Amino acid sequence: MQKLAAWSVHAFTATGLLAAFMGLIAVSEGDYRLAMLWILVALVIDGVDGTFARLARVGEVLPRVSGKTIDYVIDFFSYAILPAYLFYEAMELAYWPRLTCCFAMLLSAALYYGKEDMVSPSGRHFVGFPVLWNMVVYVLVFVLPWISGWAIVAVVFAFAVMHFLPVLFAYPSRGGRWWVLTLLATVAFIAAAVMNVWYYPEPSPLWRGVCLVATAYYAVLAAVDTYSGDGAQVP
CATH class of the missing domain: 1.20.58 (Methane Monooxygenase Hydroxylase; Chain G, domain 1)
Structure with missing residues (x-):
């Protein structure tokens, strides 16, 4: 059994x-x-x-x-x-910038998966931006479809580089600082994703705002956790 x-x-x-x-x-x-x-x-x-x-x-x-x-x-x-x-x-980008962005996503993700220290010693954080290109592409296509081509390229390459920076990103299911708030932000982000996809191609101002607030929360949490160090986290 x-x-x-x-x-x-x-x-x-x-x-x-x-x-x-x-x-x-x-x-x-x-x-x-x-x-x-x-x-x-x-x-x-x-x-x-x-x-x-x-x-x-x-x-x-x-x-x-x-x-x-x-x-x-x-x-x-x-x-x-x-x-x-x-x-x-x-994405409405010229061929070469579009293909270059795709290559950046795939190469950075492949190399990131090869890292032995992809997860912090406590198991509560990813070290470097985790492979979440699904969410990056979601935001670019469904939440911020009007940003310029150069801004899109800059965002993609910034996240590709962040795979290899010593930044701590919360692993929501493993506990950590502000855990309950992190779970709520995760649920809010997913709910906003469903609604923004539902309203596509015209994002809802309300759900777009929920998505951006949740994203900002993750960014603040990553900054605080990185500054404090993994050992400072509480279960």
């Missing part, structure tokens, strides 16, 4: 890849709104499967099956490849 539960958790994790593949189909058909909704489904699956894995003690029950490796395969597709493809198809 324990093995069945553990395999069920791995299968649930793998459904994130199915959601991302549906997003790929939606992008290829020019339905960017549906594509983003599938990306959000994959994000939610990735956000809760770790809790299920701990409850089912998958590491103990199935020691020869690496849930982390399964996660990495799915995450790289849904957090890097699919968002880059959505960016390439949806």
Whole structure:
């Protein structure tokens, strides 16, 4: 029974890849709104499967099956490849700047996944901007579609560089400073994402504001945590 539960958790994790593949189909058909909704489904699956894995003690029950490796395969597709493809198809940029931005996303993400210190010693932070190109592309396409081409390129390259800077970004499901507030900001961000995608191509001022406030909160939290150091965090 324990093995069945553990395999069920791995299968649930793998459904994130199915959601991302549906997003790929939606992008290829020019339905960017549906594509983003599938990306959000994959994000939610990735956000809760770790809790299920701990409850089912998958590491103990199935020691020869690496849930982390399964996660990495799915995450790289849904957090890097699919968002880059959505960016390439949806952004109104000249060919070479658009392709260069996609290359920056993919190369930085691939190198970041190779870092052994991708997560801080306490496990409560990502060291460097985590591979969240799905959310960066979401904001550029669905929340701030009117910003200039040069601003878009600058944003993409700034986040690509931040993969390798010693900045601490909160891992929302692992506790840490202002944890309850962080969870609320995460829920607000996802809810705003759903609503902004729903109202696409004309973002709702209300939900656009919720998205930007939540994003600003994450930025402030990263600055405070980086300044204080990982050891200063409280569970």
